[in-house]
Amino acid sequence: MVANASSPPARAHWSSRTAFVLAAIGSAVGLGNLWRFPAEAGANGGGAFVLIYILCVALIGMPLLLAETLIGRHGQRSTIASAAYLARESNASSGWALLAVLGVISSFLILSFYSVVAGWVLSFIATSGGDLLGSIAAGQPLAGAYANWTVEDIRQQMPDLFGDPWRMTLFHFIFAAATTVIVMRGVKGGLEMVAVWLMPAFFFLLIGITLYSAIEGDFAAGAKFLFQPDFSKAIQPSVLLSALGQAFFSLSLGGAALIAYGAYASRDSNLGGSAGLISFADTAVAIIAGLAIFPIVFSVGLEPNGGPALMFQTMPAAFHTMPAGAIVAFAFFVLAFFAALTSSVSLLEVSVAWLMERFGMSRAVASFGLGAGFFLIGLASVLSFNVWADHRPLPFLPGFENASWFDAIDGVTGKIMLPLSGLITAIFIGWVADRKLVNPETGLSPRLLPVWRFLIAWLCPLAVALILLFGLFPQLLG
Ligand code: PHE
Numbered sequence: 341m342v343a344n345a346s347s348p349p350a351r352a353h354w355s356s357r358t359a360f361v362l363a364a365i366g367s368a369v370g371l372g373n374l375w376r377f378p379a380e381a382g383a384n385g386g387g388a389f390v391l392i393y394i395l396c397v398a399l400i401g402m403p404l405l406l407a408e409t410l411i412g413r414h415g416q417r418s419t420i421a422s423a424a425y426l427a428r429e430s431n432a433s434s435g436w437a438l439l440a441v442l443g444v445i446s447s448f449l450i451l452s453f454y455s456v457v458a459g460w461v462l463s464f465i466a467t468s469g470g471d472l473l474g475s476i477a478a479g480q481p482l483a484g485a486y487a488n489w490t491v492e493d494i495r496q497q498m499p500d501l502f503g504d505p506w507r508m509t510l511f512h513f514i515f516a517a518a519t520t521v522i523v524m525r526g527v528k529g530g531l532e533m534v535a536v537w538l539m540p541a542f543f544f545l546l547i548g549i550t551l552y553s554a555i556e557g558d559f560a561a562g563a564k565f566l567f568q569p570d571f572s573k574a575i576q577p578s579v580l581l582s583a584l585g586q587a588f589f590s591l592s593l594g595g596a597a598l599i600a601y602g603a604y605a606s607r608d609s610n611l612g613g614s615a616g617l618i619s620f621a622d623t624a625v626a627i628i629a630g631l632a633i634f635p636i637v638f639s640v641g642l643e644p645n646g647g648p649a650l651m652f653q654t655m656p657a658a659f660h661t662m663p664a665g666a667i668v669a670f671a672f673f674v675l676a677f678f679a680a681l682t683s684s685v686s687l688l689e690v691s692v693a694w695l696m697e698r699f700g701m702s703r704a705v706a707s708f709g710l711g712a713g714f715f716l717i718g719l720a721s722v723l724s725f726n727v728w729a730d731h732r733p734l735p736f737l738p739g740f741e742n743a744s745w746f747d748a749i750d751g752v753t754g755k756i757m758l759p760l761s762g763l764i765t766a767i768f769i770g771w772v773a774d775r776k777l778v779n780p781e782t783g784l785s786p787r788l789l790p791v792w793r794f795l796i797a798w799l800c801p802l803a804v805a806l807i808l809l810f811g812l813f814p815q816l817l818g
Pocket of ligand 1: 367368370371372373447450588590591592593595596683684686687
């Protein structure tokens with residue numbers, strides 16, 4: 341083991357508390373908010389899903405977010421070593437570091453398909469950017485998106501992209517390379533820099549698009565879809581599991597990213613307050629993104645279908661008929677790219693920090709090696725839309741019999757591995773880790789501390805265990 345129990349290795353730190361919070365928000369806010377949340381809400385019936393999702397964030401996500409960042413800050417080591425360190429200091433088995441081992445593996449796997457989806461975003465930046473330039477050149481900068489295309493052609497863009505493994509690989513490669521280069525530049529010069537520049541730009545664009553959607557779109561229909569639960573339909577356990585999985589994915593939980601980011605936080609960061617702020621910001625962005633997307637979708641008479649079609653077919657078709665749609669389409673994909681990049685760097689940092697510490701590798705070598713690794717694994721996701729379209733890698737796993745490589749990696753990490761890591765984290769922090777070490781790290785007031793202790797020790801493990809069990813094996817409910 342590299343981690344030495346007495347003195348933490350010298351480590352880089354964020355330059356301020358704000359930088360830490362921005363970087364963590366950058367990790368949390370990503371394609372999970374813009375692509376996965378609206379798609380899951382659309383696929384799971386809207387309002388009821390959103391309500392359960394918010395409960396999952398507040399009661400399970402937020403307490404766990406605090407638990408993860410405190411493991412990192414306390415350890416001041418890479419993720420696995422930080423978890424092992426807290427376990428040893430609490431006279432417990434360092435086997436509890438399994439929570440971080442699972443996290444490192446999940447974030448690496450997530451990155452492989454995340455980069456493919458971000459590649460789609462880049463591809464759409466390229467086409468919508470070209471289209472915008474064309475409109476400007478024609479003296480009509482305020483035209484709708486893809487003004488000279490038919491709606492069929494616009495909708496055809498996504499299947500065309502999915503049918504073209506070379507184009508997908510090219511953009512996956514560009515995104516993977518950008519992620520790798522930023523991580524190579526380190527904590528302050530890379531991770532912090534992208535968060536500090538891109539997150540404010542992201543918020544600015546998001547507010548702009550939402551205002552536009554409120555004015556031009558069918559805001560009432562969008563808001564109704566998001567906020568009015570339809571309780572006439574029974575809530576299936578699979579919907580619960582989707583909401584929980586989405587909360588983990590969106591808050592970057594269970595992937596050890598927040599342990600890694602917590603490890604660069606200094607003593608004066610208030611972790612409890614930061615956890616609240618990060619969860620709030622992430623949820624607000626998901627809902628605002630929903631309020632930007634669904635009104636536009638409804639106003640042109642389209643349906644909020646699930647999956648990638650929402651972002652890559654329905655939205656471009658909607659921008660087509662809207663004033664200034666060409667500008668908005670381009671801005672929308674740029675916004676998604678910014679969000680994706682500040683998340684992907686956190687996903688890569690997890691395994692890079694581990695490799696550097698465990699094997700004494702330089703940051704450059706670790707980043708490059710792992711960057712090449714996730715790019716190559718991502719090719720399985722690229723191919724699952726075309727050449728390997730009928731591969732079924734997990735025929736034996738209930739619920740995953742029909743999953744392609746892409747769906748399998750997304751589903752197994754999001755619905756099994758992240759919640760499992762979260763479950764172990766909750767048991768570890770709630771029951772095993774020494775309270776005298778844990779409680780002071782939280783920075784919580786004497787009033788909030790017992791609430792958090794209750795949530796992390798009782799509600800989180802029980803709820804996550806039950807949702808995992810019944811979500812994966814609905815037949816147990818009879
Ligand atoms: N939270 C990120 C998003 O919403 C994805 C992510 C998952 C990042 C897990 C880190 C760890 O896009």
